[in-house]
Amino acid sequence: MKQEYQDLILQTCGASSLRVGESIQTLWSGYGEIVRLHLEGCDRPSVVVKHVKFPEEAEHPRGWSTDRSHARKVRSYQVETHWYQNYSANQSCRIPASLAACSHGDEMLIVLEDLDVAGYGQRRTRVNNKEMKACLSWLAHFHALFLGVAPEGLWPVGTYWHLDTRPDELEAMEDAELKAAAGDIDRILNECSFKTIVHGDAKLANFCFSQSGRDVAAVDFQYVGGGCGMKDVVYFLGSCMEEKECEKKVPGLLDYYFAELKVSVRKDVDFSALEKEWREMFAFAWTDFHRFLLGWMPGHWKINRYSKQLTKEVLHKLRLGSETSGD
Structure with a gap:
């Protein structure tokens, strides 16, 4: 790590020295890494640094290395x-x-609080109901906090699979009916009355758990932006359950999310209207992500019977709507 970066971290934290610790993870397609730095001489034992270094030649694990992909x-x-x-x-x-941030040329640095030290040191690859509810509660409170807030400086439409940013994947799709309906699905989601700021990549891997699993914190805000809260909910649920679990557990987990949302939204919000609209958006949001997967990686495990059934329902609604309007 460059000396100027080390000096910034020492000055920011009031530390006398630092030691580069373990690499927590490399960033997607070789764009840098996340490392833990151990500090001496201050009240903060460590920090986590997201060190981005744009590669001369990106290596996308799925073969999507394009100028558009790099710009995104x-x-x-x-x-x-x-x-x-x-x-x-x-x-x-x-x-x-956030403790500090800087950029220089093809490098960017974000210095963050170490959540392990703050009591969120657990990661999960599989979760039980209690842990899923902890993540859904986080999402509900997050969506309530930013309900009606304009995503200034963020993505106008959040999520990494947003249609406007994924024309290559759309072009690669073989499902002709869904491909033709993709624009309508995107428009319906974008025109919902109740908008918030969505995390945009709310998969299980981006939640850090307390020892008990009852409390969580979230990381990785590269695709944070405006939109319907259901986008985060469907992406999270799909990240930790297979089709049979989805069929069995989604209704109850969705009820739990809305119960948490209800207690955390402002009192001047028409919650019944919000819940009605977002419940209607659930299948559209799920289908929107399914559309992305079909173009990006047609053999993905998330392309399952549950996703196909929701997509079928959405396409049926769109056909009915088209017939009703006389198009």
Whole structure:
């Protein structure tokens, strides 16, 4: 790590020295890494640094290395830096505190609070109902906090699979009916009355758990932006359950999310109208992500019977709507 970066971290934290610790993970397509730095001489034992270095030749694991893909990633790190510098959450939807950020040439650095030290040191690859509810509660409080807030400096439409940013994947799709309906599905989601700021990549891997599993914090805000809260909910549920579990558990988990949302939205919000609209958007949001997967990786395990059934229902609604309007 460059000396100027080390000096910034030492000055920001009031530390006398630092030691580069373990690499927590490499960033997608070789765009850098996330490392833990151990500090001496201050009240903060460690920090986590997201060190982005744009590669001369990106290597996408799925073969999607294009100029458009690179531009999207560059923008995502700019958005994430802006998010950490200009937005904050609360204890009900905990995120790491932003300590410093800088960019120079083809490098960017974001210095963050170490959530392990803050009591969120557990990661999960599989979750039970209690842990899923902890994540859904986080999402509900997050969506309530930013309900009606304009996504200034963020993605106008959040989520990494947003249609306008994924024309290559749309072109690669073989499902002709869904391909033709993709624009309508996107428009319906974007025109919903109740908008919030969505995390945009709310998969299980981006939640950090307390020892008990009852409390969580979220990381990775590269695709944070405006939109319907259901986008985060469907992506999270799909990240931790297979088709049979979805069929069995989604209704109850959705009820739990809306119960948490109800207690956390402002009192002047017409919650019954919000819930009605977002419940209607659930299948559209799920189908929207299914559309992306079909173009991006047709053999993905998430392309299952549950997803296909929801997609079938959405396409049927669109056909009925078209017939009713006389198109």
